[in-house]
Amino acid sequence: MTFPSAARPFGERLTGATAPPARALAHLAACALVITGCATTDPETATNESASLAAKHMNRRWTPDWRSGWDDLPTWNGTSPLTSDEAVAIALRRNRELRSAVNEIAMAQAELAAATTPPNPVVSFTYGAPIDGGPGSMVTASVMAQLAWLWQRPSEVAAAEARVRERILLAADAALTTMAEVRQRHLEVIAAEETLRYLEEADAALALRRDLIGELGAAGAMGGADLRNADAEWRLIHRERLDAVAEVHHAKVMLLESLALTELQLDWSSDGAWPELPNVDAETLAIDAPARRLDVAARAAALLAADHDAQRAGLERLPEIELGAMFERSMDGVETLGPSIVASVPILDRGDAAMAKARATREAALLAFDGLLHTARADARFEAMAWSAADAAWREGSEPRRRLAEADLASIRAGRAAGTESRLMELAATAMLAERAVQAIGDRAKATAAAIRLERAIGGFPMPTTQLNGTGAVAAGPGGAR
Numbered sequence: 001m002t003f004p005s006a007a008r009p010f011g012e013r014l015t016g017a018t019a020p021p022a023r024a025l026a027h028l029a030a031c032a033l034v035i036t037g038c039a040t041t042d043p044e045t046a047t048n049e050s051a052s053l054a055a056k057h058m059n060r061r062w063t064p065d066w067r068s069g070w071d072d073l074p075t076w077n078g079t080s081p082l083t084s085d086e087a088v089a090i091a092l093r094r095n096r097e098l099r100s101a102v103n104e105i106a107m108a109q110a111e112l113a114a115a116t117t118p119p120n121p122v123v124s125f126t127y128g129a130p131i132d133g134g135p136g137s138m139v140t141a142s143v144m145a146q147l148a149w150l151w152q153r154p155s156e157v158a159a160a161e162a163r164v165r166e167r168i169l170l171a172a173d174a175a176l177t178t179m180a181e182v183r184q185r186h187l188e189v190i191a192a193e194e195t196l197r198y199l200e201e202a203d204a205a206l207a208l209r210r211d212l213i214g215e216l217g218a219a220g221a222m223g224g225a226d227l228r229n230a231d232a233e234w235r236l237i238h239r240e241r242l243d244a245v246a247e248v249h250h251a252k253v254m255l256l257e258s259l260a261l262t263e264l265q266l267d268w269s270s271d272g273a274w275p276e277l278p279n280v281d282a283e284t285l286a287i288d289a290p291a292r293r294l295d296v297a298a299r300a301a302a303l304l305a306a307d308h309d310a311q312r313a314g315l316e317r318l319p320e321i322e323l324g325a326m327f328e329r330s331m332d333g334v335e336t337l338g339p340s341i342v343a344s345v346p347i348l349d350r351g352d353a354a355m356a357k358a359r360a361t362r363e364a365a366l367l368a369f370d371g372l373l374h375t376a377r378a379d380a381r382f383e384a385m386a387w388s389a390a391d392a393a394w395r396e397g398s399e400p401r402r403r404l405a406e407a408d409l410a411s412i413r414a415g416r417a418a419g420t421e422s423r424l425m426e427l428a429a430t431a432m433l434a435e436r437a438v439q440a441i442g443d444r445a446k447a448t449a450a451a452i453r454l455e456r457a458i459g460g461f462p463m464p465t466t467q468l469n470g471t472g473a474v475a476a477g478p479g480g481a482r
Contacts, residue, residue, distance in 0.1 A: 041113045043106040050105060050168040054092075054175035057294065057460040061085070064092040064175050070099040070260075078264045081271040084186045087259060091182045092175055094260040101167075101174035108167040112160040115153070142326035142340050155312035162305035169298035176294065178258070180456040184449050185255040189270045191445035192251045195438050196244040202434030203241045206234040209427040237431065240438075274444070277391060277451050282384035285458045289380035290373045292459030299369040306358075306365035313358035380457040387450035394443035402440040405433040 047066050055063040062085070074090045076082060092098065121143055128138040210230040216222040252266045290296045326340035409429040415421035 041106075041110045043109040046105050046109055046164055046168055047102060047171075050102065050171040051175075053168065053294070054172040057172065057176055057292070058179060059460065062088050062092060062179065064098075065089075066093070066099070066102050068093055070094055070096065074259070074261070078261070079268050081269050082186070082189075082255075083271045083273065084183055084275065087186050087255065088179050088182045090259045090261070091178050095178050095182075095258060096260055098171075098174050098178045101171045105164070105167045105171055108160070108164040112157070112164050115156045115160040118153075138328075140326070140328045152312055155308045159305045159308035159312065162301050162308065166298045166301035166305065169294045169301060173294035173298060176456060176460065180452050182255070182258050183275065184452050185251065185258055186270060187275065187445060187448055187452070188251040189248070189255055190272055190274060191441050192244065192247040193269060193272070195441050196241070196248050198434040198437045198441070199237065199241040199244045202237045202431045203234070205427040205430040205434075206230070206237050209424060209431075210234045212424060212427075233431070237434075275448055275452070277448060278455070282387060282454060283381065286380035286384040286454075287377065289458040290376045293372075293376045294459060296369075296372050296376050299365075299372050303362070303365040303369045306362040310355075310358040310362045313354045376457070380454070383450065383454040383457040387447065387454045390443065390447040390450045394440065394447045398436065398440040398443040402433070402436045405429070405436040409433050 051064040051066055070093065072093070074094065076086055076090060124140075124142050126138075126140040130137070210227070210233075213222055213227050213230045217224060217227050249266060252268075253262065256262045256264055326337070328336045409426070409432075412421045412426050412429045416423065416426050
């Protein structure tokens with residue numbers, strides 16, 4: 001007896017039986033073993049591939065450690081200054097949302113192993129004894145193996161492999177999201193701490209200025225309005241300092257949340273190192289963003305899976321066939337052994353509904369893929385302009401004003417040392433520097449946060465230009481995938 005192979009049309013009929021049933025079953029078992037392959041539920045290889053892909057798009061600055069447990073304690077002691085690199089490394093291992101995405105690789109790998117495993121044979125046994133007390137008994141036994149799995153398997157396995165690839169890409173993309181989130185939250189801690197330091201200096205300076213004006217007023221050198229204005233100025237900056245204390249607290253808590261370390265105390269600080277701003281052609285990178293975005297590549301893998309699911313749905317029009325051997329012993333003791341075939345003929349259910357659903361699902365996957373191409377490019381172009389504008393606002397606006405205030409304070413202090421400037425002028429200049437520095441810090445934080453978002457939107461930079469197939473997806477685009 002012969003069996004359909006990958007080279008034969010699915011509609012070709014089986015030829016007649018020329019071998020004994022036992023030998024036919026041996027052929028069937030051998031065929032199943034050959035095409036099963038090395039199915040495994042171990043996701044280590046796929047997980048390592050995802051980690052390597054994420055590291056590549058992080059410019060090898062970080063490599064996710066997904067072999068360690070997500071609840072392992074970090075090497076950071078919770079008191080020393082926390083660097084951005086250290087925070088990202090901790091989050092890539094401990095962030096719960098990220099590790100959930102990594103866990104989905106294991107789920108997809110298990111589904112792939114199930115797709116490559118042949119269905120279990122069906123064994124039936126029947127025993128009948130005469131109810132009239134006569135001699136003899138009847139025995140019927142059969143072993144049946146499903147054959148439809150043979151021609152449905154290639155599409156099913158291909159779809160499962162595409163879904164494993166999709167999960168690999170999505171986990172790597174989640175790592176990039178986690179990296180960007182942690183870097184931005186670490187940046188917020190730096191900005192909040194620096195803002196608080198300037199406001200503390202201004203608070204102390206204006207409080208002392210108010211007191212000096214009060215002493216001068218008591219001596220008759222200044223009026224009551226001067227004292228009231230000085231007190232109002234101090235109270236305004238004092239309120240800003242209190243708000244800054246809360247901002248430092250909130251920024252630290254949010255960063256610890258990303259690291260899954262919310263139980264730690266807050267008696268630590270950042271290292272104060274601002275991230276470097278990029279020097280790139282942001283608009284050009286934004287136009288090419290879909291070629292680097294891992295989530296776009298993941299959608300392409302999902303489209304490929306939908307393609308194979310549609311192919312498999314088309315095979316449901318074929319009869320479902322079970323082939324095996326049956327043994328029977330009659331009441332008279334006559335024993336028979338021969339082949340057994342069970343086939344379901346697609347008369348009432350010809351698979352039209354399954355095909356319609358598969359086509360609709362495939363069309364939805366295509367729309368999602370094509371839609372994300374445009375969304376990714378639009379997001380990247382938006383972030384490119386946002387970064388350019390924020391960077392210019394800081395470099396050409398608030399930062400020069402801060403430097404002017406810094407120069408004014410230095411000049412006044414030099415004049416005070418020479419006896420030409422007063423202590424009141426120095427205190428007022430200190431407050432002015434703090435006011436302009438706080439604005440410059442805010443603008444710098446906006447520009448840096450915009451750069452982090454831009455890097456995320458374009459899939460990492462600087463990165464060599466690659467096509468979608470460089471990240472494991474098709475490069476033909478929606479037109480070539482039809």
